[in-house]
Amino acid sequence: MNQETCVEILCTxxxxxxxxxxxxxxxxxxxxxxxxxxxxxxxxxxxxxxxxAVYLLACLLIYSSTHLLVYSSTRLLIYSSTHLLVYSSTRLLxxxxxxxKVIAYWCLEYVPGICILASYIVLLLSVLFFVSGLASxxxxxxxxxxxKTYIRNITFVxxxxxxxHPYTLSPTFFLPRAAAIEPDAPAIHxxxxxxxxxxxxxxxxxxxxxxxxxxxxxxxxxRIGILAPNTPAFLESIxxxxxxxxxxxxxxxxxxxxxxxxxxxxxxVDAIIVDREFVGLLEGFRKRNGRVRIIVDExxxxxxxxxxRAVLEGLSSDADEEDGTIAIPFTSGTTAKPKGxxxxxxxxxxxxxxxxxxxxxxxxxxxxxxxxxxPMFHAVGWxxxxxxxxxxxxxxxxxxxxxxxxxxxxxxxPITHFNAAPTVNTLLCAAREAAKLPYPVRVTVAASPPxxxxxxxxxxxxxxxxxxxxxxxxxxxxxxxxxxxLWEEVPLKEKYARMARxxxxxxxxxxxxxxxxDQPPDQLTDVARNGKEIGEIVFVGNICAKEYYNxxxxxxxxxxxxxxxxxxxxVWHEDGSAQILDRAKDIIIxxxxxxxxxxxxxxxxxxxxxxxxxxVAGGEEGGAEAGAGAGADGxxxxxxxxxxxxxxxxxxxxxxxxxxxxxxVVVVPELPKTSTGKVKKNVxxxxxxxxxxxx
Numbered sequence: 148m149n150q151e152t153c154v155e156i157l158c159t160x161x162x163x164x165x166x167x168x169x170x171x172x173x174x175x176x177x178x179x180x181x182x183x184x185x186x187x188x189x190x191x192x193x194x195x196x197x198x199x200a201v202y203l204l205a206c207l208l209i210y211s212s213t214h215l216l217v218y219s220s221t222r223l224l225i226y227s228s229t230h231l232l233v234y235s236s237t238r239l240l241x242x243x244x245x246x247x248k249v250i251a252y253w254c255l256e257y258v259p260g261i262c263i264l265a266s267y268i269v270l271l272l273s274v275l276f277f278v279s280g281l282a283s284x285x286x287x288x289x290x291x292x293x294x295k296t297y298i299r300n301i302t303f304v305x306x307x308x309x310x311x312h313p314y315t316l317s318p319t320f321f322l323p324r325a326a327a328i329e330p331d332a333p334a335i336h337x338x339x340x341x342x343x344x345x346x347x348x349x350x351x352x353x354x355x356x357x358x359x360x361x362x363x364x365x366x367x368x369x370r371i372g373i374l375a376p377n378t379p380a381f382l383e384s385i386x387x388x389x390x391x392x393x394x395x396x397x398x399x400x401x402x403x404x405x406x407x408x409x410x411x412x413x414x415x416v417d418a419i420i421v422d423r424e425f426v427g428l429l430e431g432f433r434k435r436n437g438r439v440r441i442i443v444d445e446x447x448x449x450x451x452x453x454x455x456r457a458v459l460e461g462l463s464s465d466a467d468e469e470d471g472t473i474a475i476p477f478t479s480g481t482t483a484k485p486k487g488x489x490x491x492x493x494x495x496x497x498x499x500x501x502x503x504x505x506x507x508x509x510x511x512x513x514x515x516x517x518x519x520x521x522p523m524f525h526a527v528g529w530x531x532x533x534x535x536x537x538x539x540x541x542x543x544x545x546x547x548x549x550x551x552x553x554x555x556x557x558x559x560x561p562i563t564h565f566n567a568a569p570t571v572n573t574l575l576c577a578a579r580e581a582a583k584l585p586y587p588v589r590v591t592v593a594a595s596p597p598x599x600x601x602x603x604x605x606x607x608x609x610x611x612x613x614x615x616x617x618x619x620x621x622x623x624x625x626x627x628x629x630x631x632x633l634w635e636e637v638p639l640k641e642k643y644a645r646m647a648r649x650x651x652x653x654x655x656x657x658x659x660x661x662x663x664x665d666q667p668p669d670q671l672t673d674v675a676r677n678g679k680e681i682g683e684i685v686f687v688g689n690i691c692a693k694e695y696y697n698x699x700x701x702x703x704x705x706x707x708x709x710x711x712x713x714x715x716x717x718v719w720h721e722d723g724s725a726q727i728l729d730r731a732k733d734i735i736i737x738x739x740x741x742x743x744x745x746x747x748x749x750x751x752x753x754x755x756x757x758x759x760x761x762x763v764a765g766g767e768e769g770g771a772e773a774g775a776g777a778g779a780d781g782x783x784x785x786x787x788x789x790x791x792x793x794x795x796x797x798x799x800x801x802x803x804x805x806x807x808x809x810x811x812v813v814v815v816p817e818l819p820k821t822s823t824g825k826v827k828k829n830v831x832x833x834x835x836x837x838x839x840x841x842x
Contacts, residue, residue: 315468315469315492315493316469316492316493316496316497317389317469317473317492317493317495317496318389318473318492318495318496318499318530318533318537319386319389319390319492320496321499321533321536321537322349322352322353322356322386322390322536323353324537325349325352325353325536325537325539326349326350326352326353328539329349329539330348330349330350331348331349331350332348332349332514332539332541333346333347333348333514333541334347334348334349334351334352334536334539334541334542335347335352335379335382335541335542335544336541336542336543336544336560337378337379337543337544338546338552339446339447339448340423340424340445340446340447340546341447341448343447343448344448345379345448347379349539352382352383352386352536353386355383355387356383356386356387356390357387357390358387359383359384359387359388359390359391360387360388360390360391361391362387363387363388363391363393363418364391364392366418366440367417368391368393368417368418368440369392369393369394369417370393370394370396370414370415370416370417371384371388371393371394371395371396371416371417371418371419371420372395372396372397372398372410372411372414372416372418372419372420372421373395373396373397373398373419373420373421373523373524374398374400374407374419374420374421374422374425374428374429375400375420375421375422375425375444375523376400376422376424376522376545376546376547377519377521377522377523377528377544377545377546378422378444378446378544378546379446379542379544380420380422380444380446380454381397381420381523381524381544382523382532382542382544384420385474385523385527385528385532385533386532386536389473389474389492392471394472394473394474394475395473395474395475395527396410396411396414396416396474396475396476396477396487397474397476397523397524397527398410398411398477398524399477399479399522399524399525400422400425400428400524404428404430404431405431406485407428407429407432408431408432408435409484409485410477410485410487411432411436411439412432412435412436413487413696413697414475414487414696416439417439417440418439418440418441418442419432419439419440419441419442420442420444420454421441421442421443421444422443422444422446423443423444423445423446426441426443429441442454446546468492469491469492469493469496470491470492470493470693471491471492472489472490472491472693473490473491473492473495474490474495474527475487475488475489475490475696476488476490476524476525476526476527476619477619478619478620479619479821479825486695486696486698486701487695487696487697487698488526488619488620488692488695488696489692489693489694489695489696490527490622490692490693491693493689494622494689494690494691494692494693495527495530495533495622496533497655497656497689497690498529498530498621498622498623498624498655498690499530499531499533499534499537500534500537500655501624501653501654501655501656501690502529502530502531502534502623502624503534503537503538504654504655505613505615505624505627505653505654506534506564506566506589506591506613506615507564507589508534508535508537508538508540508564509538513561513563514539514540514541514561515535515538515539515540515541515563515564516540516541516543516560516561516562516563516564517531517535517540517541517542517543517562517563517564517565518543518545518553518556518557518562518564518565519542519543519544519545519565520545520548520553520565520566520567520571521565521566521567525619525623526617526619526622526623527622527623528623529566529593529617529622529623529624530622530623531566540564541561543556543560543562548571550574550575550578550580551578551579551580553575553578554575554578554580554581554582555580557584557588558582558584562588563588563589564588564589564590564591565588565590565591566590566591566592566593567590567591567592568592568593568594568595568825569592569594569595569596569597569598569601570594570595570759570820570825570826572590572592572597572601572605572610572612573601573758573759574758576601576604576605576608576610577758581608582608583607583608583609584608584609584610585609586609587609587610587611588609588610588611589611589613590605590610590611590612590613591613591614591615591624592612592613592614592615593614593615593616593617593623593624594825595825595826596647596649596727596745596749597612597614597647598647598748598749598752599640599643599644599646599647599749600643600749600752600753601647601752602614602643602646602647603639603640603643606643612646613627613628613630613646614627614628614646614647614648614649614650615627615628615650616649616650616725616727618713619692620691620692620705620711621656621686621690621691621692621711622690622692624653625652625653625656625659625686625688625690625691626649626650626651626652626653626656626659626725627650627651627653628645628646628647628648628649628650628724629650629651629724630646631645631722634646645724648720648724648725648726649684649717649724649725649726649727650724650725651723651724651725652688653690655688655689655690656686656688656689656690656691657686657687657688657689658723659684659685659686659725660673660684660685660686660687660710661673661674661682661683661684661685661717661718661719661725662674662682662683662685662710663680663682664681664682664683664716668707668708669708671685671708671710673719674718674719675719676719676720676721676723677718677719677720677721678718678719678720678721678726679718680718680719681716681717681718681728682716682717682718682719683712683713683714683715683716683717684713684715684716684717684725684727685708685710685711685712685713686710686711686713687709687710687711691711692711715727716728727745728743728745728746735762735763735764742806742807744761744762744763744828746807747760747762747803747807747809748760748761748762750797750801750802750803750807751793751797751803751809751812753801754793754796754797754801756788756792756793757788757793759818759826760818761818761826761828761831762809763828763831763832763835764832764835788814789814790811790812790813790814791812793812793814794808794809794811794812797809818831819831
């Protein structure tokens with residue numbers, strides 16, 4: 148703020164003073180205000196040397212006394228303008244201070260101790276009066292001029308401070324911004340349950356989200372569950388719930404009914420937005436929680452049902468605190484009860500902006516077209532509902548993974564991006580409808596380590612893969628395998644192997660670390676960057692979740708040593724990129740050697756008859772056992788493929804080291820998977836401990 152601006156602002160606070168014409172008067176005026184800010188007096192008192200001398204002398208007398216508290220208390224007494232008697236006496240005392248140095252000094256020096264005690268009581272009462280609103284009476288004519296000025300000074304300083312204070316970060320800002328910039332831009336494309344296609348502009352999208360926000364605030368609903376597939380209602384709920392200052396709790400509709408009940412009860416939801424298809428999953432919940440409002444979405448092209456009625460009104464809202472909770476997504480809970488992960492407005496904003504950059508949502512010709520193959524309930528769709536909206540992209544919603552429909556949309560609609568786990572991409576590439584696209588589509592791959600073979604297959608179909616890595620506890624992706632120009636000079640298989648690494652930290656995060664295992668929490672030592680020493684990946688930075696909801700013990704374990712522990716084992720390469728070898732619990736020890744199940748799976752899928760592979764430790768004898776899905780690419784079925792055939796191939800034709808060759812391979816029609824596309828290793832272990840051939 149320059150001097151001219153300061154002068155204009157201060158002139159509005161002292162309209163009776165004209166100092167624009169003369170530079171000397173301007174400087175004098177500003178100097179007076181600087182002193183006035185500290186003393187609580189206007190510049191007019193300081194204009195004349197007589198006033199200056201008298202006031203300075205009085206101040207020196209007062210400040211040099213040993214009873215400063217008494218003086219301060221008397222000034223606070225003046226604030227209570229309703230106490231006329233007290234005010235009159237204190238004003239007389241001030242006049243005596245200024246008019247007679249001797250009397251003022253004598254009063255301050257010899258005032259009885261009881262007066263000091265009384266001043267404490269008066270000080271307390273004055274503060275209470277001031278806080279309760281009596282300060283509003285200070286504008287009356289009998290209010291002392293220096294109190295008016297003092298308040299104006301404080302207001303001025305507060306206004307200046309406000310301009311430099313950072314505003315709250317929240318991704319709720321992205322939707323009204325998109326609607327304001329380009330209201331008619333296509334925001335949503337969706338095929339409903341009755342086969343009708345609906346499209347909505349960003350203005351319609353924003354209006355419906357505002358309507359839902361109003362509905363939630365009107366009924367004082369602060370924590371909202373969502374049980375739905377990737378529909379417009381889910382997308383609108385993400386923004387509407389946050390816009391109301393409420394918290395969303397999205398749940399995987401593929402879970403068992405008792406798990407769904409547990410999550411909604413544990414999270415303490417006030418209402419649940421549910422798709423018509425999954426209303427039956429809430430019967431048990433309704434019986435036990437009759438007070439919870441159930442809002443059903445019909446998912447049709449018409450405005451019907453409870454959800455549509457709820458959004459026909461409108462209201463906008465901003466986040467009060469950027470560290471406030473915006474969502475509580477739950478972990479998959481494959482080996483224990485699902486944990487609620489607390490997402491903040493700030494973290495969601497930064498994670499969304501990171502995905503805009505790292506997935507290249509705004510680095511292409513035309514508008515981003517995002518296909519919703521990733522479940523929105525999974526880590527709030529990796530924050531992509533906010534990221535795509537931030538760049539005014541079009542959301543292509545999908546109720547379920549339908550590979551023929553996905554290929555139809557890829558071939559007929561302007562889709563530029565989608566996210567999917569390696570399993571989904573593997574089956575997509577193996578679908579009968581698969582064909583090389585006329586233009587590249589960016590595919591962000593995560594949820595489990597991809598293989599170089601998968602990346603090569605995708606590239607041949609013009610699906611441009613980029614690997615990211617993260618957890619629900621990191622808002623989804625937090626690292627990326629960055630493509631290096633040097634990789635164009637290495638053999639293709641080596642290039643795709645490097646692309647499949649977990650890479651470096653996001654732009655909006657800090658770089659990951661790989662620390663040695665079995666260390667005290669206060670001694671976190673990094674492994675060597677040699678691509679050999681194995682350690683655990685840990686995270687720090689802006690896009691780590693706040694905590695586990697209502698689970699302090701698990702939170703303390705997660706953040707032991709001041710870092711977020713992933714539980715993933717990896718090596719650190721010389722270029723600083725990370726490469727996951729396995730989960731700590733999935734490492735296989737055979738003959739004194741450590742076998743990475745991830746590495747062995749990547750080798751097994753190179754067999755022409757193996758589509759997917761899942762590797763776990765064998766029974767009591769140890770060693771590796773593998774379950775492999777049959778069907779290489781969906782066009783030539785590996786009918787009659789046996790486990791012995793795969794083992795023979797591994798020994799004679801593959802590059803698999805002898806100690807890594809599995810002792811047993813079982814071919815199954817399909818591997819068990821989680822809702823996010825990860826192979827259920829816990830199920831494979833159960834099979835391995837018994838007779839899993841029968842499975």
